[in-house]
Amino acid sequence: MNIMTGAAIRARGLEKRFGDVRAVQGIDIEVVAGELFGFLGPNGAGKTTAMTMLTGLSRPDAGSIEIGGIDCSKNPKAAQHLIGVVPDESNLYPELNGFENLCFSGALYGMRRDERRRKASELLELFGLGAAASRKFSGYSKGMKRRLVIAAAIMHNPPLLFLDEPTSGIDVESSRMIRSLLSDLHRNGVTIFMTTHFIDEAERLCDRIAFIVNGLIVRTDTVERLLQPVHGRYALNVSFSDAAKVPLMDLERAFPLLEFHMLPGGELRVESGEALKTGALVRFLEEAGAEVTEAKKRVLSLEDVFVEITGIGAGHMQKEKEGRGRR
Numbered sequence: 001m002n003i004m005t006g007a008a009i010r011a012r013g014l015e016k017r018f019g020d021v022r023a024v025q026g027i028d029i030e031v032v033a034g035e036l037f038g039f040l041g042p043n044g045a046g047k048t049t050a051m052t053m054l055t056g057l058s059r060p061d062a063g064s065i066e067i068g069g070i071d072c073s074k075n076p077k078a079a080q081h082l083i084g085v086v087p088d089e090s091n092l093y094p095e096l097n098g099f100e101n102l103c104f105s106g107a108l109y110g111m112r113r114d115e116r117r118r119k120a121s122e123l124l125e126l127f128g129l130g131a132a133a134s135r136k137f138s139g140y141s142k143g144m145k146r147r148l149v150i151a152a153a154i155m156h157n158p159p160l161l162f163l164d165e166p167t168s169g170i171d172v173e174s175s176r177m178i179r180s181l182l183s184d185l186h187r188n189g190v191t192i193f194m195t196t197h198f199i200d201e202a203e204r205l206c207d208r209i210a211f212i213v214n215g216l217i218v219r220t221d222t223v224e225r226l227l228q229p230v231h232g233r234y235a236l237n238v239s240f241s242d243a244a245k246v247p248l249m250d251l252e253r254a255f256p257l258l259e260f261h262m263l264p265g266g267e268l269r270v271e272s273g274e275a276l277k278t279g280a281l282v283r284f285l286e287e288a289g290a291e292v293t294e295a296k297k298r299v300l301s302l303e304d305v306f307v308e309i310t311g312i313g314a315g316h317m318q319k320e321k322e323g324r325g326r327r
């Protein structure tokens, strides 16, 4: 793979409107060469709009973009050569087979015939599609299609790869393979910019993350720094048959090292710097007359940070996406 140095992406004041909708409202993005950068936000936040501008597929209403130090408005062709793009919808030919599709993508980037044939065979094996090489793309499963689209995007060895929701709406095995391939590319020095709505995926894969909501970036930071406030903290969410019976003041007196918050839906949220002992707490609540229907314990994660920073429930984000996938 070709490697970049310095700033791989530098975007300043990017804006895009669709009629009255301000899809992207003046955002700055800086991705350092070699980073795996995540762009995380709910449905309609502006991720795809921002990505289409960064990849030269649409023109910003305002702002500037440099890819590998090249000003995209002055030299779009040179910038295009440095990038591979994986859109959320397939951009390959249904009537061509896997091998032909990859060779065609290579040809678009001016690769020599023998070179593109060699590279296509290599990538088909790497992406677990060797046996499907001569099958028409139209007959591939969703997961196989997504894998081939990614393979096509890296045929010309771009040092910078953009992916829009690479693991959304596909089978678990293909998602796992894609995550592992992205980690390998990252280890080999390829810069990666990916949009996702899977918070745990972003936490596992990315070096840095930008949270985007309503066309604005609300926070950009390393995963390490984002996780600092919740590092080593535990949470317990308790549901009741009647939340009005929760004796909040008595709880605070009896368990002074724990933090208690009543959530809007009537759930009690307990937080602690040490592993929580659920038994004693549930016994105390039941003895006080608050019948517990469910108690879920977990380590705090990036999901909690996301909810704290954006005010958007992670579950809400997931549901919107799943709903869309079924349409």
Ligand SMILES: Nc1ncnc2c1ncn2[C@@H]1O[C@H](COP(=O)(O)OP(=O)(O)OP(=O)(O)O)[C@@H](O)[C@H]1O
Pocket: 018, 021, 022, 023, 041, 042, 043, 044, 045, 046, 047, 048, 049, 050
């Ligand atoms: N071509 C378009 N015409 C009109 N409105 C658009 C167009 N593309 C996007 N929008 C609007 O711009 C806003 C941002 O959309 P965008 O697709 O960029 O969000 P997103 O974060 O990528 O969401 P998703 O995860 O659903 O793809 C939304 O309100 C959307 O309806």
